[in-house]
Amino acid sequence: MKARQAVPQSPGAAPGPEPTTGPLTFEELQLAARNRGMPLEALRYDLTPTGLHHLLVHFDIPWIDRAAWRLRVGGNVRNQLVLGLDELRRRPRRTLAVTFECAGNGRARLSPRPISQPWLNEAVSTAEWTGTPLVGLLEEAGLGPETVELVFTGADHGVEKGYEHDYGRSLSVAEATRADVLLAYEMNGRLLEPQHGFPLRLLIPGWYGMTHVKWLSRIDAVTAPFDGYQQRVAYLYRRDAADPGEPVTRMQPRALLLPPGFPDFLTRQRTVDAGAVLVRGRAWSGYGAIARVEFGVDGQWVDASLDPPAGPFAWRAWSAPWDPRPGHHVLSCRATDATGRCQPTEAPWNVQGMGNNLVQEVEVTVR
Amino acid sequence: MKARQAVPQSPGAAPGPEPTTGPLTFEELQLAARNRGMPLEALRYDLTPTGLHHLLVHFDIPWIDRAAWRLRVGGNVRNQLVLGLDELRRRPRRTLAVTFECAGNGRARLSPRPISQPWLNEAVSTAEWTGTPLVGLLEEAGLGPETVELVFTGADHGVEKGYEHDYGRSLSVAEATRADVLLAYEMNGRLLEPQHGFPLRLLIPGWYGMTHVKWLSRIDAVTAPFDGYQQRVAYLYRRDAADPGEPVTRMQPRALLLPPGFPDFLTRQRTVDAGAVLVRGRAWSGYGAIARVEFGVDGQWVDASLDPPAGPFAWRAWSAPWDPRPGHHVLSCRATDATGRCQPTEAPWNVQGMGNNLVQEVEVTVR
Numbered sequence: 001m002k003a004r005q006a007v008p009q010s011p012g013a014a015p016g017p018e019p020t021t022g023p024l025t026f027e028e029l030q031l032a033a034r035n036r037g038m039p040l041e042a043l044r045y046d047l048t049p050t051g052l053h054h055l056l057v058h059f060d061i062p063w064i065d066r067a068a069w070r071l072r073v074g075g076n077v078r079n080q081l082v083l084g085l086d087e088l089r090r091r092p093r094r095t096l097a098v099t100f101e102c103a104g105n106g107r108a109r110l111s112p113r114p115i116s117q118p119w120l121n122e123a124v125s126t127a128e129w130t131g132t133p134l135v136g137l138l139e140e141a142g143l144g145p146e147t148v149e150l151v152f153t154g155a156d157h158g159v160e161k162g163y164e165h166d167y168g169r170s171l172s173v174a175e176a177t178r179a180d181v182l183l184a185y186e187m188n189g190r191l192l193e194p195q196h197g198f199p200l201r202l203l204i205p206g207w208y209g210m211t212h213v214k215w216l217s218r219i220d221a222v223t224a225p226f227d228g229y230q231q232r233v234a235y236l237y238r239r240d241a242a243d244p245g246e247p248v249t250r251m252q253p254r255a256l257l258l259p260p261g262f263p264d265f266l267t268r269q270r271t272v273d274a275g276a277v278l279v280r281g282r283a284w285s286g287y288g289a290i291a292r293v294e295f296g297v298d299g300q301w302v303d304a305s306l307d308p309p310a311g312p313f314a315w316r317a318w319s320a321p322w323d324p325r326p327g328h329h330v331l332s333c334r335a336t337d338a339t340g341r342c343q344p345t346e347a348p349w350n351v352q353g354m355g356n357n358l359v360q361e362v363e364v365t366v367r
Numbered sequence: 368m369k370a371r372q373a374v375p376q377s378p379g380a381a382p383g384p385e386p387t388t389g390p391l392t393f394e395e396l397q398l399a400a401r402n403r404g405m406p407l408e409a410l411r412y413d414l415t416p417t418g419l420h421h422l423l424v425h426f427d428i429p430w431i432d433r434a435a436w437r438l439r440v441g442g443n444v445r446n447q448l449v450l451g452l453d454e455l456r457r458r459p460r461r462t463l464a465v466t467f468e469c470a471g472n473g474r475a476r477l478s479p480r481p482i483s484q485p486w487l488n489e490a491v492s493t494a495e496w497t498g499t500p501l502v503g504l505l506e507e508a509g510l511g512p513e514t515v516e517l518v519f520t521g522a523d524h525g526v527e528k529g530y531e532h533d534y535g536r537s538l539s540v541a542e543a544t545r546a547d548v549l550l551a552y553e554m555n556g557r558l559l560e561p562q563h564g565f566p567l568r569l570l571i572p573g574w575y576g577m578t579h580v581k582w583l584s585r586i587d588a589v590t591a592p593f594d595g596y597q598q599r600v601a602y603l604y605r606r607d608a609a610d611p612g613e614p615v616t617r618m619q620p621r622a623l624l625l626p627p628g629f630p631d632f633l634t635r636q637r638t639v640d641a642g643a644v645l646v647r648g649r650a651w652s653g654y655g656a657i658a659r660v661e662f663g664v665d666g667q668w669v670d671a672s673l674d675p676p677a678g679p680f681a682w683r684a685w686s687a688p689w690d691p692r693p694g695h696h697v698l699s700c701r702a703t704d705a706t707g708r709c710q711p712t713e714a715p716w717n718v719q720g721m722g723n724n725l726v727q728e729v730e731v732t733v734r
Contacts, residue, residue, distance in 0.1 A: 016633065023390030029475065030635050032399035033487050039401045039562075041427040049560045051418035052428075058632050060408040061419075108396065116633065120400050160632040193416045195406075265425050265527040266383065266483065268397050 016161050019112035019351065028108075028118045037122025043258040043282050046310060046317070047097060048125035050188050053196065056102045056117060058167055058230075059158030061195050062215050069199055071183070075151070075220035078142030085199045088185060091132040096180060096205060097314040099126040099284045103208035103235060103248045106347070106356030114353035121256060121360050124284075126314050129203050131184035135177045137219075143173065146223040150176040152202050155215040163229040169213050170226035171204065180205050180313070183216065205313035206250050206286035208355075210235050238351040245351075250286030252357040253343055255293045255318065255335035257281035259362045270364040276323045281333055282315035288338035295320035296332040296359075304333065324366040331362045383528050386479035386718065395475075395485045404489025410625040410649050413677060413684075414464065415492035417555050420563065423469045423484060425534055425597075426525030428562050429582050436566055438550070442518070442587030445509030452566045455552060458499040463547060463572060464681035466493040466651045470575035470602060470615045473714070473723030481720035488623060488727050491651075493681050496570050498551035502544045504586075510540065513590040517543045519569050522582040530596040536580050537593035538571065547572050547680070550583065572680035573617050573653035575722070577602050605718040612718075617653030619724040620710055622660045622685065622702035624648035626729045637731040643690045648700055649682035655705035662687035663699040663726075671700070691733040698729045 017025070038054045045052075066085060073081035101124035108118035138150070154167040175181070182203040185192060192198040197214030204211045210230065226232075236245030258280050261272030281304075283290045289312075293304040307317035318333075334343040347358040384392070405421045412419075433452060440448040468491035475485035484490075505517070516537040523534045542548070549570040552559060559565040564581030571578045577597065593599075603612030625647050628639030648671075650657045656679075660671040674684035685700075701710040714725040 023392075024396055025390075027633050027635075029391055029395075029399065029485055030487065031633070032396065033404045033485070033489055034406045034635075036403040037400045039424065039428060041430075042561075044430060045561075049562070051420065051422075051560045052562055053418065055418075057406065059630055060626075061406060063408075063411060118396055118400070120397065122400055158629045158632060159638065164638075193418045194409075194412075195416070195419055259427075262525045263426055265525060266394050266398070268394075268401075271526065271531075 017115040019114045021112045024118060025115060028115060031117045035117050037119065038125045040122055040256060040259055043256055044280070046126070046314070047128055047188060050127070050190070050193060053125040053127055054102060054123045055195055056104070056123065056209060057156070057195065058160065059156045062155040062157070064155060064198060064215060066199055071200060071216060071219070073137060073141045073219045076144035076147045076223050077221050078144065079140065081137065081141050085185060088132055088183060088200065092136055093130060094133055094182060095128055095130040096182065097126060097128050097311045098203060098205045099124065099313060099315040100207070100209050100212065101251060101254070103210055103354045106358055107353030109358055110347050110349055110353050110356055114351060116353060124254070124256070127187050128189065129182060129184040130186035130189070131182035131203065133179060134181045134183055134202070135179060137183065138177060141221070143221050144223070147173055147221040148224065149173065149222050149226055151220045151222050151226045151228070152213040152216060153218040153220070154213045155217045160229055161233065163233070165229050167213065167230060168226070168228045169211055169230050170222070170228070171211070175204065208248055208251055208286070210248070234352065235354065236352065237354055240351065243351070248354045251284065252355045253283070253285035253287070253290070253335040253337045253341050254357040255281055255283035255333040255343065256360050257295070257331060257333045257362060259364070261364055270362065272324050272364045272366045274324055274326055274366055276321060278319050279322050279331065280317065280319045282317055283335035284315040285335065285337035285341060287341055290316040290335055291338045292336040293318040294334050295322070296334070297322065298329055324364075326366050328363065328365050331364060332359045334359045384482040386481045388479045391485060392482060395482060398484045402484050404486065405492045407489055407623060407626055410623055411647070413493070413681075414495055414555060417494070417557070417560060417563075420492040420494055421469065421490045422562055423471070423490065423576060424523070424562065425527065426523045429522040429524070431522060431565060431582060433566055438567060438583060438586070440504060440508045440586045443511035443514050443590050444588050445511070446507065448504065448508050452552060455499055455550060455567065459503055460497060461500055461549060462495055462497040463549065464493060464495050464678045465570060465572045466491065466680065466682040467574070467576050467579065468618060468621070470577055470721045473725055474720030476725055477714050477716055477720050477723055481718060483720060491621070491623070494554050495556065496549060496551040497553035497556070498549035498570065500546060501548045501550055501569070502546060504550065505544060508588070510588050511590070514540055514588040515591065516540065516589050516593055518587045518589050518593045518595070519580040519583060520585040520587070521580045522584045527596055527601065530600070532596050534580065534597060535593070535595040536578055536597050537589070537595070538578070542571065575615055575618055575653070577615070601719065602721065603719065604721055607718065610718070615721045618651065619722045620650070620652035620654070620657070620702040620704045620708050621724045622648055622650035622700040622710065623727050624662070624698060624700045624729060626731075628731055637729065639691050639731045639733045641691055641693055641733055643688060645686050646689050646698065647684065647686045649684055650702035651682040652702065652704035652708060654708055657683040657702055658705045659703040660685040661701050662689070663701070664689065665696055691731075693733050695730065695732050698731060699726045701726045
């Protein structure tokens with residue numbers, strides 16, 4: 001593993017730009033042109049079509065030769081394992097519909113705005129993932145008793161704030177051995193497309209996307225907490241530069257609505273014809289089941305109807321009738337989960353712009 | 368058809384912002400978060416995986432009920448046709464590998480910068496499209512002798528610069544009856560995903576993407592040139608506001624290279640290890656076969672090797688050996704097609720930022 005190996009920086013390069021209230025930077029544009037949100041009209045699908053699934057790739061999508069690729073399970077284990085894709089596909093198989101979002105979703109709605117991938121609201125999707133439960137592999141490998149974490153390393157390689165590394169993340173033994181944690185090789189019934197981690201990715205239902213390590217190449221049992229960049233530097237909730245921070249883990253609750261009417265190409269402002277409509281959307285939380293969704297019109301909130309849950313890890317559909325009156329309106333929605341967590345009406349600021357589940361606002365003109 | 372039907376605008380709304388030398392606007396960010404480029408490392412694939420194909424959607428991706436959907440062929444024809452998807456799939460079938468790019472590719476590299484989807488270089492892809500040749504349908508419909516154009520109307524609806532319309536484009540009879548013009552219902556061997564035009568899109572090999580009308584619902588033979596917004600206002604090469612402009616049609620030649628080495632997450636600056644590498648890329652033109660690709664290092668150009676053509680309408684692979692020396696370098700490439708058209712080293716400015724095939728530049732640091 002190459003975590004924390006320094007790479008020569010361009011002269012004058014800084015660890016990273018400070019959050020800003022200024023306009024968008026060229027770096028943010030480059031990231032937005034590579035990464036991709038889910039257009040919000042795709043909230044209509046129970047399962048997001050593969051090509052509409054959001055995507056955040058830190059470095060380049062790596063080239064993986066299927067025939068040569070192997071997953072290696074090692075470190076503090078009794079039996080090292082080396083498995084090809086076909087061997088993994090012959091193991092016990094489980095399919096789960098899982099909603100996940102990028103931990104940075106909402107970042108560009110913060111002020112000052114942390115400089116990174118500038119998500120607004122659209123970095124969320126749901127797919128049906130098929131793979132083999134990780135716990136079975138770990139049992140076969142036999143974790144040594146001193147094991148404290150499992151480290152998951154992908155084949156994607158690059159530099160972030162001066163650290164050259166293969167992308168890697170860790171999980172506690174307790175999280176990693178949950179029955180629903182998958183080594184996933186299919187998405188929506190087909191082998192993974194390259195950008196989603198072909199041939200294998202990790203999937204921890206309920207957690208933000210950075211945990212679902214793509215292009216998985218190694219799993220290592222370690223006896224001290226992993227200190228890789230993506231674990232100990234990125235993906236922290238930090239109030240300021242002096243704050244050591246708290247790890248980003250599970251998804252905060254969020255509801256989104258499918259914008260009604262039709263858009264203007266450039267401004268995305270929407271026009272809605274007068275007449276009763278059923279406003280629909282989805283809601284999810286990594287901490288517990290969705291217990292309540294409220295739908296707001298110009299700051300007046302009503303309870304939305306919840307569809308039956310689609311599964312323990314998939315977003316929940318909701319709807320609310322609305323009788324639009326001519327004029328300009330602001331529509332919004334907010335979710336509350338079974339633990340009582342609720343979306344805020346002021347953005348929860350932190351240095352890296354993580355977990356901003358500020359309520360969505362959709363402006364419409366009714367004619 | 369609803370082309371040119373005015374929609375009430377928000378008070379004070381202008382037809383559109385002027386080109387700017389200023390920073391990126393919120394409207395451009397919103398568009399970049401919805402639309403999607405092809406990450407340039409995907410230049411390695413002969414056929415772009417479906418979920419990596421670039422995408423430009425003017426309005427919303429519409430919901431189409433497969434059972435209820437029909438293609439209607441009408442206007443100045445002897446026999447009106449109404450066909451469902453299954454009927455179209457029973458007609459003669461043809462599969463073509465087709466490269467196309469968004470006409471606005473390169474727009475954000477112009478100065479001043481027209482305000483619209485802010486593409487850099489990445490709005491291009493190649494897929495294998497399967498459908499039925501349009502000409503057979505037109506023969507069955509029987510075009511009236513006064514027909515001058517065919518109008519293709521999609522199910523996507525919205526407003527652009529004050530014009531409310533269903534997206535629509537036209538073609539001359541001569542272009543529309545080319546043997547390689549398809550009504551495509553499959554992409555890469557599967558039914559279209561919603562964002563690529565399910566259940567049916569038009570495909571005119573060699574032309575920019577705006578022509579390949581998605582979610583096709585009507586084809587009308589007309590006896591006067593179509594005056595819809597997307598034909599007569601958008602997609603023109605105009606030198607200034609007074610210029611009536613020339614229509615945007617076929618793709619200008621362009622070559623792109625697969626950036627070598629590995630990136631920094633934020634800046635996308637690349638690090639390459641010293642030692643000989645083979646730089647690879649793709650080139651295409653809508654005007655003729657690719658005749659030459661040059662590879663440039665710090666302004667010194669050499670001829671690249673061309674792979675055999677992959678078909679009349681697919682990009683052509685090229686490669687060039689490079690022996691990188693430590694330090695900072697700028698890599699570039701440029702294509703020339705069989706008609707002698709070549710990429711410029713100064714951006715060809717126009718009001719709407721169309722067809723900017725300025726040569727790509729990739730900055731790398733060799734260590």
